[in-house]
Structure formats: structure tokens, C-alpha cells
Amino acid sequence: MKSKEILLFGASGQIGRNLIRKLTKINYKVTAVTRNIHRNGYLLKTQANPGYLELVELKNFNSDRIDDLIKNCSICINLIGILYEKNKDQFKIIHTNLPDMLSQKANKYNIEKFIHLSSLGIENATDSKYATSKLDGEKKVIKNFKNSIILKPSIVYSVDDKFTTNFMTLLSRLPFMPLYYNGKTKFTPIHVTDLVEILCKTIESKHNKLILECIGPEVLSFKDIINLLLNSINKKRLLLPLPIQIAKMTAKILQILPKPLLTEDQLRLLKYDNVKSGLYKTNYDLGYNANKMFKSEVDKYSYNWRTGGQFAKQNDT
Numbered sequence: 207m208k209s210k211e212i213l214l215f216g217a218s219g220q221i222g223r224n225l226i227r228k229l230t231k232i233n234y235k236v237t238a239v240t241r242n243i244h245r246n247g248y249l250l251k252t253q254a255n256p257g258y259l260e261l262v263e264l265k266n267f268n269s270d271r272i273d274d275l276i277k278n279c280s281i282c283i284n285l286i287g288i289l290y291e292k293n294k295d296q297f298k299i300i301h302t303n304l305p306d307m308l309s310q311k312a313n314k315y316n317i318e319k320f321i322h323l324s325s326l327g328i329e330n331a332t333d334s335k336y337a338t339s340k341l342d343g344e345k346k347v348i349k350n351f352k353n354s355i356i357l358k359p360s361i362v363y364s365v366d367d368k369f370t371t372n373f374m375t376l377l378s379r380l381p382f383m384p385l386y387y388n389g390k391t392k393f394t395p396i397h398v399t400d401l402v403e404i405l406c407k408t409i410e411s412k413h414n415k416l417i418l419e420c421i422g423p424e425v426l427s428f429k430d431i432i433n434l435l436l437n438s439i440n441k442k443r444l445l446l447p448l449p450i451q452i453a454k455m456t457a458k459i460l461q462i463l464p465k466p467l468l469t470e471d472q473l474r475l476l477k478y479d480n481v482k483s484g485l486y487k488t489n490y491d492l493g494y495n496a497n498k499m500f501k502s503e504v505d506k507y508s509y510n511w512r513t514g515g516q517f518a519k520q521n522d523t
């Protein structure tokens with residue numbers, strides 16, 4: 207039996223791909239919007255059974271085409287997000303203006319649900335353009351669509367992420383690892399499958415008008431995370447607390463790279479803990495428990511970064 211039509215923006219990302227797998231398995235028909243069907247089509251097509259997934263290419267946010275898509279769906283989910291700007295005002299365009307436009311159209315066509323992915327820990331980060339653009343996006347969505355659902359995850363990790371995988375690559379190659387703010391910033395990492403469960407529960411629940419912080423079961427400092435990753439790939443590295451002025455200089459240089467390892471904006475954001483704020487409910491308050499533990503999940507794919515690959519034994523330390 208096929209049920210509601212779901213329209214997904216930002217479908218080819220880590221969360222999108224995992225969500226498509228889950229939604230189509232439980233009989234939702236998904237229309238996935240991507241900027242480049244040739245580059246992302248093979249990734250997306252293999253996530254679902256034929257008949258349950260339709261791919262739509264949208265190179266720019268053409269208002270008429272978005273109208274056509276939104277008027278034919280019952281639930282619209284916006285997963286589009288970026289980690290750094292390559293052009294001026296890109297954060298504002300992607301994190302604020304786009305959700306503004308989508309939620310206005312969701313309201314115009316009176317669809318059942320509009321679900322928007324924002325981020326945890328952005329309320330106090332007023333000096334970060336990423337954080338303020340995300341927060342402005344939330345405000346626009348709340349204003350435009352009265353029954354909006356906003357999910358605010360901490361770091362989302364899995365074999366498909368740009369977090370644990372990038373750090374394991376860096377830790378494999380560098381003789382030392384810089385620690386920003388002494389590695390004390392706290393995170394509550396959530397595994398992508400736990401987040402996708404929460405997303406599905408909010409789709410199926412009667413909740414309207416919800417802002418939910420999505421956190422995993424552990425609070426880990428940046429230094430804890432680096433140590434767990436090092437242990438998982440059987441490597442020892444010098445952890446070097448970096449004075450903030452030197453950190454700022456390295457970010458200035460690193461952000462020039464085509465895919466920056468660190469930007470000045472990310473460095474500013476790293477000052478703020480990424481844990482529940484107390485302002486909103488968390489997934490645990492609704493009984494949507496996230497159970498996956500960081501180390502045991504990372505151990506399942508970290509062998510790619512161990513010397514000896516999949517045949518390497520894991521250290522006990």
C-alpha cells in the first residue's frame with residue numbers, strides 16, 4: 207500500500223539518503239529534489255525500490271517549479287544546508303531565504319506538514335554567520351507555516367558523514383591534531399539512523415508546531431571525540447591545544463581551500479557547546495530515544511582508516 211507523497215529537498219546528503227531508504231521501506235512515495243541528477247542520480251536511485259522514488263532536477267530555486275512540486279505533496283521536508291560560504295551571502299540564501307520561500311509555498315498550498323532541519327547550539331552563537339542564518343531560517347518557517355516542525359540535531363555521524371570520516375582521514379595523515387578551545391567544547395552526537403527514526407516519528411505523529419532538539423545518548427567533548435576516533439583507528443597522535451590567535455590564522459588559510467577543513471566562521475561556532483539548550487524539548491522528552499553509542503558505531507566503519515584495513519585487529523586501549 208502506498209501512502210502520502212513526501213517532497214524532499216537536499217535529498218542526496220547524509221540525512222537525505224538515509225531518510226529515503228527508511229521512508230520508502232515503510233511505503234511512502236518520495237520525490238527527491240537534487241541540483242544535479244547526473245552526479246547524484248546513481249546514489250539516490252539505489253536507495254529505494256522502483257516506484258517509490260522519483261528524482262527531480264532543480265538547478266536553481268525556480269519559483270514556478272517549486273510551486274508545482276509543493277502543490278502535489280502532503281509533506282515537505284527541507285534538508286538543504288551548507289557548512290561554509292563560497293560566495294557572499296550564501297548562508298543567508300540557503301539557510302534563511304530558501305526555507306522562507308518553501309514554507310510560504312507550503313502554507314499557500316495548505317500541505318499537511320512542513321519539516322525543516324536546523325541545528326543545535328546556535329542560539330548564543332551570534333558571532334557566527336552559519337548560526338544566525340540558521341536561526342533566521344527557523345523564525346521565517348515558524349512565521350510562515352503555523353504547524354511547522356523544526357528539528358535541531360547535534361552533530362550527525364555515520365559512514366556517510368563529513369565529520370568522523372574527515373577527522374579519521376586527518377588523524378591518519380597528520381602527526382598531531384590541533385585542539386581548538388583546548389578541546390573542551392561539548393557535543394551530543396547522534397547517529398544518522400537514530401535521527402531518521404525521529405524524523406519518521408514526527409512524520410507519523412500527530413505533533414504539529416514542534417521545535418525539537420535531537421541529541422544522542424552521550425555528551426562528549428571535542429577532545430573525547432578525537433581520542434575515541436584515534437582509538438578506533440589504532441593510532442596515537444599528539445593533541446596540541448592551539449592558542450586562539452594561531453587558530454584564527456590557520457582558519458584564514460584553510461578556508462581558501464576548495465573544500466575548507468576549517469573556516470573562521472566554524473572556528474567561532476566551535477566556542478559554543480552543542481548540547482541541549484533547555485529552551486526546547488529534546489527527542490528524549492517525547493520518548494524518541496537515540497540509542498546508538500558513538501564509539502561502537504564508529505568501530506563498524508573505522509577499519510577503512512586503520513593500517514591494514516579490514517584485516518587490522520583493534521587495540522584494546
Ligand SMILES: NC(=O)c1ccc[n+]([C@@H]2O[C@H](COP(=O)([O-])OP(=O)(O)OC[C@H]3O[C@@H](n4cnc5c(N)ncnc54)[C@H](OP(=O)(O)O)[C@@H]3O)[C@@H](O)[C@H]2O)c1
Nearest residue numbers: 216218219220221222240241285286287323325359361362
Ligand atoms: N550533518 C550534520 O551533522 C548536521 C548537524 C546539524 C544540522 N544539520 C542540518 O541537517 C540538514 C541536512 O544535513 P546533511 O548532513 O544531510 O547535509 P549534507 O550532506 O551537507 O547535504 C545537504 C544537501 O543540501 C544540498 N545543497 C548543498 N549545497 C547546496 C547549495 N549551494 N544549493 C542548493 N542545495 C545545496 C545538496 O543537495 P543536492 O546536491 O542533491 O542538490 C546536499 O545533498 C542541513 O540543513 C544541515 O544544516 C546537519
